[in-house]
Amino acid sequence: MTALAPPATAPGLDHLDALESHALFILREVVAECERPVLLFSGGKDSAVLLHLAAKAFAPQGLPFPVLHVDTGHNFPEVLDFRDRAAARLGARLLVARVQDSIDRGRVADPGALASRNRLQSVTLLDAIAEHGFDAAFGGARRDEDKARAKERVLSFRDEFGQWDPRRQRPELWRLYQGRVNPGEHVRAFPLSDWTELDVWQYVARERLDLPSIYFAHERPVVRRDGMWLAVGEFVQPRDAERVEVREVRFRTVGDATGTGAVLSGARTLEEVVAEVAAATVSERGATRGDDRFSETSMEDRKREGYF
Amino acid sequence: MPVATKDVLRLATVGSVDDGKSTLIGRLLVDTRLVADDHLDAVAAASERRGVGDLDLSFVTDGLRAEREQGITIDVAYRYATTPTRKLVIADCPGHVQYTRNMATGSSTADLALVAVDVAAGLKEQTRRHLVIAALLGVRALVVAVNKMDTVEWSRTAYERVVAEVGALAAVLGAAPVVAVPVSALYGDNVVERSARAPWYEGPTVLEALEASDAGAWERSCGARLPVQWVLRQPGGGRTYAGLVSGEALRVGDAVTLLPAGVETSIRSIRYGGRALDEAAVGIAADVELDDETDAGRGDLIATAPLPRVTRELEATVCWFGDEPLELTGRRLRLKHTSRTTPVRVRAIEGLLDVGSLEVADAEALATNEIGFVRLATAEPLVVDDYREDRVTGGFVLVDEASHATVAAGMVGRPPFATARR
Numbered sequence A: 001m002t003a004l005a006p007p008a009t010a011p012g013l014d015h016l017d018a019l020e021s022h023a024l025f026i027l028r029e030v031v032a033e034c035e036r037p038v039l040l041f042s043g044g045k046d047s048a049v050l051l052h053l054a055a056k057a058f059a060p061q062g063l064p065f066p067v068l069h070v071d072t073g074h075n076f077p078e079v080l081d082f083r084d085r086a087a088a089r090l091g092a093r094l095l096v097a098r099v100q101d102s103i104d105r106g107r108v109a110d111p112g113a114l115a116s117r118n119r120l121q122s123v124t125l126l127d128a129i130a131e132h133g134f135d136a137a138f139g140g141a142r143r144d145e146d147k148a149r150a151k152e153r154v155l156s157f158r159d160e161f162g163q164w165d166p167r168r169q170r171p172e173l174w175r176l177y178q179g180r181v182n183p184g185e186h187v188r189a190f191p192l193s194d195w196t197e198l199d200v201w202q203y204v205a206r207e208r209l210d211l212p213s214i215y216f217a218h219e220r221p222v223v224r225r226d227g228m229w230l231a232v233g234e235f236v237q238p239r240d241a242e243r244v245e246v247r248e249v250r251f252r253t254v255g256d257a258t259g260t261g262a263v264l265s266g267a268r269t270l271e272e273v274v275a276e277v278a279a280a281t282v283s284e285r286g287a288t289r290g291d292d293r294f295s296e297t298s299m300e301d302r303k304r305e306g307y308f
Numbered sequence B: 001m002p003v004a005t006k007d008v009l010r011l012a013t014v015g016s017v018d019d020g021k022s023t024l025i026g027r028l029l030v031d032t033r034l035v036a037d038d039h040l041d042a043v044a045a046a047s048e049r050r051g052v053g054d055l056d057l058s059f060v061t062d063g064l065r066a067e068r069e070q071g072i073t074i075d076v077a078y079r080y081a082t083t084p085t086r087k088l089v090i091a092d093c094p095g096h097v098q099y100t101r102n103m104a105t106g107s108s109t110a111d112l113a114l115v116a117v118d119v120a121a122g123l124k125e126q127t128r129r130h131l132v133i134a135a136l137l138g139v140r141a142l143v144v145a146v147n148k149m150d151t152v153e154w155s156r157t158a159y160e161r162v163v164a165e166v167g168a169l170a171a172v173l174g175a176a177p178v179v180a181v182p183v184s185a186l187y188g189d190n191v192v193e194r195s196a197r198a199p200w201y202e203g204p205t206v207l208e209a210l211e212a213s214d215a216g217a218w219e220r221s222c223g224a225r226l227p228v229q230w231v232l233r234q235p236g237g238g239r240t241y242a243g244l245v246s247g248e249a250l251r252v253g254d255a256v257t258l259l260p261a262g263v264e265t266s267i268r269s270i271r272y273g274g275r276a277l278d279e280a281a282v283g284i285a286a287d288v289e290l291d292d293e294t295d296a297g298r299g300d301l302i303a304t305a306p307l308p309r310v311t312r313e314l315e316a317t318v319c320w321f322g323d324e325p326l327e328l329t330g331r332r333l334r335l336k337h338t339s340r341t342t343p344v345r346v347r348a349i350e351g352l353l354d355v356g357s358l359e360v361a362d363a364e365a366l367a368t369n370e371i372g373f374v375r376l377a378t379a380e381p382l383v384v385d386d387y388r389e390d391r392v393t394g395g396f397v398l399v400d401e402a403s404h405a406t407v408a409a410g411m412v413g414r415p416p417f418a419t420a421r422r
């Protein structure tokens, strides 16, 4: 007897192919339904995977949307190099929205030279979305990153103030992604919603994707601060009692250089990183993000303001 | 090292508020050591701050500020877990009636419903509603955690009463045979660790039941379906049609019909991410080339026999989520079905399903969170299967033309359990 509908999961399908196919489907669906999409590209591993998937979804044609980097001005040079290299390889139109410009124009207050600009990015991002009239923005966020992200739809509605309201999310049935909005509103689209950090690395290894070199173990001067290893350089100077040490580290995430921690690691190849991530007992953000440690709902609060 | 490919099971928690769904998922993840150390520390800190003990397990999934303040689940939380044999995608759903739309969101992509029932309270109205919605959405497999066994001194009689109640309803709804487990999510009995408190129970733990479920198996009853999402222009002038394969795998050489036009042709080639395939499995975002020139575009469907039907009139089941009632002369709506969106009118409201009695009553309107049967007329033809044959070509949503909010989940056809009682 065939009593009720078939399963949502296809038996026997390789799980990376299933995740990849779902992501390609979302990319195509949003491009078909929305007028002016954009892909948010930070130069980190998730947005690198997203950009690769976008190229696959529309090949042999080029990308049907531009790529937007919200630049905090607190960058790792390896990441900027990678950003430019990746965009050039695909012939993508790269837009850069600078937090510094938002500060200069008085849209946000200057938090000081060595303070994190992570939270300020929301204003720069929303201003860029309004300026270009984007009605859909692809992001590389994953639900396994954070408890607020775990609640978010694949297509996540933003009102005219760019706000996410977790109490009033649109129902999202099956894979019927419904992205139309009224003028001034937009949706965020997250094709990697169901991917875990391990899935991302397995996929990077399978596809042999190029990434910024800081994702792999290397020696660098670091200081221990707030339980994290911070890279000493332009944006992080040792404070009074801190001792600068040279350690073998790599980065698990890439964010504002003032607040993104490195992890001690000897993983120099893709295969070694996959093995390290599979065995990790601390989450990606827990190990590396200063600003998520101090408040219980920091991600939710930032998302309500329009963060990625 | 690269973890071998594992079979994926998508599950949604189902049941009334406070019967212990979130606690059960928290317990499952904590006892399998699938919660990161820093996340567990954060749950412990949040529990202490709110004065709810050392570790409120529901906080593993209840991550919003309002959820923790009120001690409830408002929207679905997704968690990903890998056991030695399986990958689990877990949707922890809310129980309150006003969040039914979120529960439907979480269940619509599930293969299995993990039902929590408070053994002392028995099968509540809201649990019945959830079971009915899960059945309508085609979730066939049920694992029932008869929870809070600690509050009834592990009474076998109390357990068996709940199992009988749920089993009877599941049978009427046409679900697969129910697997029931007596548990205490709070204390961790029979979730991951086998309990010594119920020596009379010899069945699986919740984790074992999830690992053993054959929810992925399915006898196919319709052909291959490829709703065209996007047309890709190939060098040299050819075109390929991109979409996600459903129903059955699609093979090179398959005789296919392009619908709604009715053009008969065959598959010349299949590509996936730039490489050629002989066969595209269900769930693959393939692009295909046809043997004949067609003017296929987004919204069309490529299908093998038995073919879906082409229609502008639908008999359908809807779960209504709009804030205002669904009425014949109500707000303007459009319908999204596969990759096609069309204006739609409600021709008739043919009945309202009483989730308690499963009887169908006459109705003029459907209020928020009510389930009913409607006749719809669409401006453009749709290519549909009955929902019970294919979730992709049988499911649709209704969207409010003014706000663009999604206001209903729709399924082509009627469930047999409701019509039988009319």
Ligand SMILES: Nc1nc2c(ncn2[C@@H]2O[C@H](COP(=O)(O)OP(=O)(O)O)[C@@H](O)[C@H]2O)c(=O)[nH]1
Pocket (backbone or CB within 6 Å): B015, B016, B017, B018, B019, B020, B021, B022, B023, B024, B058, B071, B072, B073, B095, B116, B147, B148, B149, B150, B151, B183, B184, B185, B186, B187
């Ligand atoms: N005594 C007892 N209480 C439980 C058990 N499981 C959950 N609870 C409590 O029931 C309440 C509701 O649990 P929660 O998981 O939020 O329920 P949900 O609304 O179904 O997600 C909380 O106070 C839990 O601590 C159990 O096995 N035994």
Ligand SMILES: [Mg+2]
Pocket (backbone or CB within 6 Å): B021, B022, B023, B058, B072, B073, B093, B094, B095
């Ligand atoms: Mg809950």
